[in-house]
Amino acid sequence: MKKKQKIALTVSAVIALALGVVPAAGAMHIMEGYLPVAYCIAWGVICIPFLVAGWFSIKKTLTGHRKSITILAMTGAFIFVLSSLKIPSVTGSCSHMTGTGLGAILFGATAVSILGIIVLIFQAILLAHGGLTTLGANTFSMAIAGPLVSLGIYKLSKVLKINKHVGIFLAAALGDLFTYCVTSVQLALAYPSAQGGVATSAVKFLAVFAPTQVPLAVIEGLLTVVIIFGLETYAKNELTEIGFLKVG
């Protein structure tokens, strides 16, 4: 009995420490050193086709409009800055947006894959979020899988004639949730549970990250709606200007 109490106490203490004391609750960047070599390489390889597609699309955009180099760069910088800003929070803890859904809706999934990997590199070297060997896994979950789901839901909600703002909310929030699921699976694959294997382990990772990631997804959805609403009101011209990025 005493032992049980002890462990319960320890577990709750660790959770409290993790959620309360430690300030940053951003997206789930897998840390440097977390994944074994084979997984680092495997996730990197899986990203390659998407990145190649993104690279060709960006190259095409640039040959067509040379001027778009600074627009692309500003876009990348914007996603980085957005993801490094403290967002409003009810609990007082400090959290960050991912910008994934917003990027996908505004600029399209292909451009976001390349900008995404660059942003992830800068997050590693300027913010110490994520890492270099885990770049492949993080790129897949945040710059490929998440944006694709966001864009898919956004387009689907357009087809289904769902209220535009609800569609944007769902696209951004579900994109975030999907990223969080993919990351959990990535972690589970690398560290399967001794008894239940990958599935049990995935459930465990989903469970421990849920308290930070689920509210984050909701807030991300809300903020994305506000941002796009603001853009539509004040910047119709500028939006058409970036329109070609979406086509490419």
Place this chain on the structure above:
Amino acid sequence: MKKRILKADNLSYVYGNGKTALDGVTVEIYEGEKIAVIGANGSGKSTFFLNINGVYAPTSGEIVFRDMTVNKKTLNELRKNVGIVFQDADNQIIASTVKADVGFGPMNLKLPKEEVLERVAQALAYMNLTGFEDRPPHYLSGGEKKRVSIAGIVAMKPEVLIFDEPTASLDPINAMMLEEVLAKLGAEGKTMLISTHDVDFTYRWAERVLVFCNGKIIADGTPLEIFQNGEVLRQANLKRPAMLEVYELLVESGVLAAANAYPRQTQELKEVLRDSKVILGDPA
């Protein structure tokens, strides 16, 4: 007779959204001139600069640099010889170290590396920036950034230098530094065009003033001619320089003889006053 360095002939420029920014601008600029370009915001000054530097291609009309009519092939020749220091250094400094940014222009000129290094060192020394080589622009103050942006143009050794509202957002010390740099460049015989809203600066620095209004040059003359022309001042919404007002008041009230001294700087006014002691009546 001075040699003509740049000519804009019936220059017009229409933006993509259909807004006409320049409407038949014709002007000839001669070697070594110090020209102030004044006029309200949106009167076409910046568009004019981007046209005579070759960043924008005129919708109609042509630009002649020395004897070369500018076309697509000779565009880079124009950009090389006409340098612009932009209003906001944070829209110009592109590299992540001072050295790399000052070297950006010379690198684009495809100069050999040794020469690029030499020019960068010279330009930094010229702008009093030696020791700042490896500093990133985001840890520089506003005045330092301005100096870097000027050094970036000086390093390209253009014959014509354009400053787009250089004193905007500079503190007095940096504004003074800027005037010293302008004097230094002037002494080297560089041709300079400066757009500004500061009529006092225009009056004391410029030899010639171009007044822009709604995409046209409505007046072109010496500062005195421009600031004594009430019609132009009214049309372009300009004030008269304080020095001119004071001088004319002194003449009007009989303190000074009605001579045509027209001092442009405080020092010159002092001399005028000293020379007219007779009228003032020597206190001794």
Place this chain on the structure above:
Amino acid sequence: MGKFIVLAALLLLPVLIFTIVRRTGRKHPAGHEHGPAHTHRHIGHKHGGMLSIDYFAYSSKIRGWNPAFKVVLSVLTIVLCIALDNVYVSAVVIVSMAYLVIAAGGLPPRDYLSVLTIPLTFILISILAIVVDFSAGPVGQWHVHIGFGYLYTTAPMLKKGVFLMLKILAAVSALQLMILTTPSSEIISVLRKARVPGILVDLMNLIYRFIFILMDVFARMKNAAESRLGYRDFKTSCYTFGSVASNLLILSLKKAGAYYDAMEARCYDGELLFLEEEKKADIKVVIPAAAFVLYLLLLWYLTRQAV
């Protein structure tokens, strides 16, 4: 007792190696850095300390070392940490990287720790998921009943968790060697040398510069909004944050156009050419680094049965 002495000796050996390095490093005093480092300290923290890593990198005393050398050493160490997966290697890397960045690089220990603890949330939460497992019956050395089953853990699982944590900290430390001593512009120039496609390198260079421009603009917009009570409660905050962010995007697109004009005015012709100067890789630094890598391999070889 004997074991401890051996362990301590093992840990301290690299420190000894790097003391030599430090001496060599001192021969390239970045003299002009001292002045600016002081006058600009507050500027580095202006952005709420968000990009303090960038500032630390610029003020590092070993910034003058060849960036390619630092990147290679750092990446190689990370790879060794995860490939060898050996707790002694992890411990040695944690100690020696901290020593290198703090003693040779001159970074205050407090700042070093503040960066090292950035991923702490992630590490703690994810390790919690590894050291605790579900089971239908009461198994393992420690367990608690939670309705439908048991949460349990075992000594080997805890050990695995601690070792994993050390491995992550070691890899993060090795990454710190790179990011806390090498400005991003130099890291990007290393990528160019490593034949990363030109477009990507150009984009990275521009993005790095633009990040600071946008941060500055954001800081100003945020203050303006704050002064008008834009953050008084959660709902207003969300609305303000969204508006400021969309404004920031509009502004950055306008700036993109202005920047392109300024680049063309300086004869930009589709290829970003920056002046980069070669910093020589000092043999007196390279040899100890090679020795360090060999030492890690040797350490792993000698202890591979023990763990």
